[in-house]
Amino acid sequence: MTAKTARWVRLFVDYAGLTAFLITMLVVRDEVRGPILASWAVVIASVLALVVGFAVERRLAPIPLVTAAFGVIFGGATIYFHDPSFIKMKLTILDAGIGLFLITGALRGKNPLKALMGEAFHLPEPVVRTLTLRYAFLFLALAAANEAIWRTQSNRIWALYKFPGTAIVIFLFALSQAPLMARHMQDDEAAPTEDKESGA
Numbered sequence: 179m180t181a182k183t184a185r186w187v188r189l190f191v192d193y194a195g196l197t198a199f200l201i202t203m204l205v206v207r208d209e210v211r212g213p214i215l216a217s218w219a220v221v222i223a224s225v226l227a228l229v230v231g232f233a234v235e236r237r238l239a240p241i242p243l244v245t246a247a248f249g250v251i252f253g254g255a256t257i258y259f260h261d262p263s264f265i266k267m268k269l270t271i272l273d274a275g276i277g278l279f280l281i282t283g284a285l286r287g288k289n290p291l292k293a294l295m296g297e298a299f300h301l302p303e304p305v306v307r308t309l310t311l312r313y314a315f316l317f318l319a320l321a322a323a324n325e326a327i328w329r330t331q332s333n334r335i336w337a338l339y340k341f342p343g344t345a346i347v348i349f350l351f352a353l354s355q356a357p358l359m360a361r362h363m364q365d366d367e368a369a370p371t372e373d374k375e376s377g378a
Contacts, residue, residue, distance in 0.1 A: 184235075191231035191242050195249050196341040198223035203337035212333045213262030217253035220265070224249040248272050266328040269340055270321045277317035284310040305362045309355060316351050320344055 198219035206212040224246035232238055252268035255261075283290030284307055291310045301309070324344075328336045 194227040195224040217256040273321035280314035
């Protein structure tokens with residue numbers, strides 16, 4: 179599998195459910211039928227994305243797996259009970275769960291941020307702890323925002339907040355943390371060089 183194909187597969191796995199949800203919500207304007215039909219779209223697209231991801235990559239990435247599981251559970255509840263509140267509350271519970279996962283991991287001395295950001299960065303422990311807490315509060319704030327929006331706004335406004343709204347907020351927040359990460363990455367890389375020169 180080429181790198182380009184792998185990239186498209188990863189995009190499909192990550193965003194198939196969200197894209198299907200958003201398109202359905204924007205097309206179906208009914209305040210009750212829209213979320214229910216969108217729930218069907220989320221369930222089908224999420225399962226399909228996991229099948230494709232496993233068939234091509236031979237693994238189930240943890241974050242897409244959890245997201246898909248939440249989509250199937252809350253989408254299924256919305257369909258079964260014919261109540262759109264379930265699919266709307268899903269984002270609240272998911273974001274709050276991520277926030278609590280990060281806080282709990284940080285308090286236990288673990289590094290839960292790697293589960294979200296991967297192994298691509300090497301930072302001093304105090305910086306990792308700071309980033310972990312910042313991301314935890316971000317996700318808790320997103321959970322609170324979702325509750326406020328779905329309870330006071332139309333389905334279309336809430337759908338746009340869910341996607342791409344939350345993705346944009348997370349992206350902008352990540353950009354705001356980039357200077358901190360870059361500064362300490364540079365310090366971490368410079369330290370061995372300085373030690374070698376001082377010992378020469």
